[in-house]
Amino acid sequence: MSKNKFINTWSKRFSFRGLSIQQRLPLLICILLCSVILSFSFASYYGVKKASLEMGKKRVRSLTDQLGTMLSESSKAMNTSTLAVVQKDTVKKYVQSRGTEFRSETLEMLNKLRKDSTWCLVELLDLSKTPILRSGDEKVEAKLSLDTIFSSLTVGPDSCKAGKIYVIGDSMYYPVVATVTDKKQIIGYLVTWRSLSSTPKGLEQLSQLMGTGATLYIGNTGGSFWTNLIKPVPSPPIDTQHIQNIFEYTNQGGKRVIAAVQPITNTQWWVLVELSEQTILETSTSFLHWISIIGGILIAVGIFIAWLMSRNITRPLHKLTEAASAIAGGNYSSLVEVDRSDELGKLARAFNIMAVQVRNAQQDMEGKIIERTAELETANKELESFSYSVSHDLRAPLRAVNGYAQMLHEDYGTKLDEEGKRIIETIRNNAIKMGTLIDELLAFSQLGRKEVQRTKINMNELVESVLIDMDKSFAHKAEIKIGKLHQMEADYGLLRQVMLNLISNALKYSSKKEHPIIEIFSEEKQGEIVFSVKDNGAGFDMKYYDKLFGVFQRLHKQNEFVGLGVGLAIVQRVITKHAGKVWAEGKVNEGATFNFSLTIT
Amino acid sequence: MNYQVEILLVEDSMSDAELTIRALKKNNLANKLVHLEDGQEALDFIFAEGNYSHRKITDTPKVILLDLKMPKINGIEVLQRIKSDERTKKTPVIVLTSSKEDPDIQECYRLGANSYVVKPVQFEKFLTAVSELGLFWMLINQPPQ
Numbered sequence: 186m187s188k189n190k191f192i193n194t195w196s197k198r199f200s201f202r203g204l205s206i207q208q209r210l211p212l213l214i215c216i217l218l219c220s221v222i223l224s225f226s227f228a229s230y231y232g233v234k235k236a237s238l239e240m241g242k243k244r245v246r247s248l249t250d251q252l253g254t255m256l257s258e259s260s261k262a263m264n265t266s267t268l269a270v271v272q273k274d275t276v277k278k279y280v281q282s283r284g285t286e287f288r289s290e291t292l293e294m295l296n297k298l299r300k301d302s303t304w305c306l307v308e309l310l311d312l313s314k315t316p317i318l319r320s321g322d323e324k325v326e327a328k329l330s331l332d333t334i335f336s337s338l339t340v341g342p343d344s345c346k347a348g349k350i351y352v353i354g355d356s357m358y359y360p361v362v363a364t365v366t367d368k369k370q371i372i373g374y375l376v377t378w379r380s381l382s383s384t385p386k387g388l389e390q391l392s393q394l395m396g397t398g399a400t401l402y403i404g405n406t407g408g409s410f411w412t413n414l415i416k417p418v419p420s421p422p423i424d425t426q427h428i429q430n431i432f433e434y435t436n437q438g439g440k441r442v443i444a445a446v447q448p449i450t451n452t453q454w455w456v457l458v459e460l461s462e463q464t465i466l467e468t469s470t471s472f473l474h475w476i477s478i479i480g481g482i483l484i485a486v487g488i489f490i491a492w493l494m495s496r497n498i499t500r501p502l503h504k505l506t507e508a509a510s511a512i513a514g515g516n517y518s519s520l521v522e523v524d525r526s527d528e529l530g531k532l533a534r535a536f537n538i539m540a541v542q543v544r545n546a547q548q549d550m551e552g553k554i555i556e557r558t559a560e561l562e563t564a565n566k567e568l569e570s571f572s573y574s575v576s577h578d579l580r581a582p583l584r585a586v587n588g589y590a591q592m593l594h595e596d597y598g599t600k601l602d603e604e605g606k607r608i609i610e611t612i613r614n615n616a617i618k619m620g621t622l623i624d625e626l627l628a629f630s631q632l633g634r635k636e637v638q639r640t641k642i643n644m645n646e647l648v649e650s651v652l653i654d655m656d657k658s659f660a661h662k663a664e665i666k667i668g669k670l671h672q673m674e675a676d677y678g679l680l681r682q683v684m685l686n687l688i689s690n691a692l693k694y695s696s697k698k699e700h701p702i703i704e705i706f707s708e709e710k711q712g713e714i715v716f717s718v719k720d721n722g723a724g725f726d727m728k729y730y731d732k733l734f735g736v737f738q739r740l741h742k743q744n745e746f747v748g749l750g751v752g753l754a755i756v757q758r759v760i761t762k763h764a765g766k767v768w769a770e771g772k773v774n775e776g777a778t779f780n781f782s783l784t785i786t
Numbered sequence: 787m788n789y790q791v792e793i794l795l796v797e798d799s800m801s802d803a804e805l806t807i808r809a810l811k812k813n814n815l816a817n818k819l820v821h822l823e824d825g826q827e828a829l830d831f832i833f834a835e836g837n838y839s840h841r842k843i844t845d846t847p848k849v850i851l852l853d854l855k856m857p858k859i860n861g862i863e864v865l866q867r868i869k870s871d872e873r874t875k876k877t878p879v880i881v882l883t884s885s886k887e888d889p890d891i892q893e894c895y896r897l898g899a900n901s902y903v904v905k906p907v908q909f910e911k912f913l914t915a916v917s918e919l920g921l922f923w924m925l926i927n928q929p930p931q
């Protein structure tokens with residue numbers, strides 16, 4: 186349950202319904218553009234990145250190969266100059282004889298071999314690897330056992346090879362070993378020690394040669410020792426079994442790098458080149474940078490265009506809404522300006538046609554209403570004057586009948602017998618009754634012309650005041666029960682007449698009962714209030730129900746109950762004027778209930 | 787004989803007039819009564835014109851009983867003329883009407899009618915109207931001639 190509720194509120198919060206069309210379109214375009222641009226950017230970025238990496242790998246491989254070749258070439262040159270010394274007969278003879286006649290000449294050759302300061306020691310060894318002649322700093326050799334060097338270095342006859350790099354003190358050294366050969370037999374060795382060190386300036390030149398982001402390392406074959414040519418460095422995390430691979434790792438400086446290794450021929454060295462990924466990916470990073478800026482501009486432009494477009498759509502809609510509201514408010518002259526030919530233009534044109542037709546129809550209608558009202562007013566006036574003249578003209582002869590019957594009675598009463606007097610009395614009674622009929626008819630027709638003026642009515646107070654009047658004019662012994670009556674909004678005078686008629690009817694028709702009971706109550710039913718007056722009197726036969734509310738219609742004889750038959754017709758007329766309903770239930774000798782309903786206002 | 791008319795009855799219906807005069811007579815009020823049958827005649831009489839040019843306009847009746855519904859010139863017009871003329875406007879006019887529901891009663895009061903009586907003349911009502919006008923003693927105490 187709570188989950189569903191959560192989802193409901195969630196979806197409500199993100200519902201588009203709250204947004205206007207003018208907001209929705211730019212939002213939609215923004216979402217579309219963002220997703221397209223983002224996915225496109227990332228796809229391209231990863232593509233470019235991958236390509237850059239591939240290129241970087243190729244570059245590091247070719248760089249390493251080139252350096253390997255270059256270094257092996259230079260070592261070859263170095264070897265050639267060394268070999269040139271051991272191939273000299275003087276040297277061979279000295280090794281064989283060790284006589285003093287060749288010693289000084291050989292030593293001079295050895296000295297010549299140390300052409301710069303990096304050549305620190307040159308030694309001539311016999312076959313048992315015992316030094317027999319040396320030139321230079323002997324301290325270097327002292328710290329290294331020659332056995333160590335030869336155990337890992339195999340040099341054939343008439344050849345020369347550079348050995349591994351060794352650390353002695355603060356410096357790094359490597360030996361170059363050449364064999365002294367006579368008649369294809371090794372008769373001795375020439376070991377040349379060089380210190381491996383480079384100046385920062387030399388390294389910078391090398392770096393420039395390799396390009397930015399590249400770093401060169403030299404190491405012993407097998408990867409046990411590595412140096413950056415200034416000092417020893419920790420071994421890079423490479424797979425020494427598969428040096429043909431390209432490696433990717435984080436170096437000592439904490440940078441992501443790719444690296445390649447190449448063995449240097451004629452030596453026991455490997456060369457390793459590290460290429461910083463940052464440098465490789467510079468292109469793709471700047472690509473991402475640019476594509477983000479372009480994407481941002483595209484989105485901004487897209488939103489702006491979408492906003493213009495949606496405004497272009499909603500503006501005519503606003504105009505239409507205004508015009509429609511104006512028409513709804515009764516201003517039928519408002520039309521919409523049309524300056525476009527698309528769907529909205531068509532809509533506006535159709536709207537204008539509709540507005541004109543509505544206006545025409547309205548004017549027709551108003552004209553007709555004015556005409557009809559005038560006709561009705563004329564008819565009403567005619568009816569009014571007709572009913573006045575009827576009441577006057579009917580009354581005049583009636584007055585004469587009554588008056589002259591009275592005169593006859595007064596002047597000649599003594600000459601008439603009882604029957605004569607009764608006849609005169611009957612004439613007079615009927616004339617008086619007819620006068621009353623005319624009065625009631627006139628009152629009834631005036632009721633039709635009276636306008637309903639609604640006020641709040643306390644029905645209990647109204648009924649009380651009716652009962653006070655009733656008690657004055659009509660002696661009765663009825664028990665009257667009044668419930669709590671609903672308050673109503675109606676015409677006080679008219680509603681009082683209704684209650685007066687209903688209560689006087691109830692009193693009249695229950696007057697012959699031994700214990701007359703009249704109940705007045707109200708209840709609320711389906712938005713209407715139903716008022717009822719119930720009695721236990723003479724009642725009526727439902728068979729004659731349709732005559733109940735007609736003018737001058739009576740269901741009882743005059744000698745049973747006196748009445749003219751206008752009371753209920755007035756009740757119906759008043760309630761109908763209040764847009765209410767009147768109905769009744771009755772049963773002969775058991776009573777009747779008269780109800781009327783009024784809508785709650 | 788040139789005596790001042792005390793009651794002028796303007797009534798076109800002969801039977802109504804007869805019934806009214808009979809009622810007045812019964813109460814000794816019809817001694818100096820003139821009965822005219824239409825509005826034009828009434829105006830001539832009151833303003834001493836036409837057939838009545840020998841009369842003096844100052845000999846105004848003490849009270850005028852005026853029917854409203856009459857041919858030619860109706861009661862309302864007669865009332866209007868009487869009440870709009872300085873010489874006659876002080877003469878009390880009692881309107882005779884067929885019904886107390888008559889909407890013309892309001893119009894008559896507006897024009898200056900002093901009272902109304904429902905036909906046939908109800909004496910109690912007539913006497914009330916007369917006494918309200920301060921004419922009661924003048925009419926009642928008239929010695930019979």
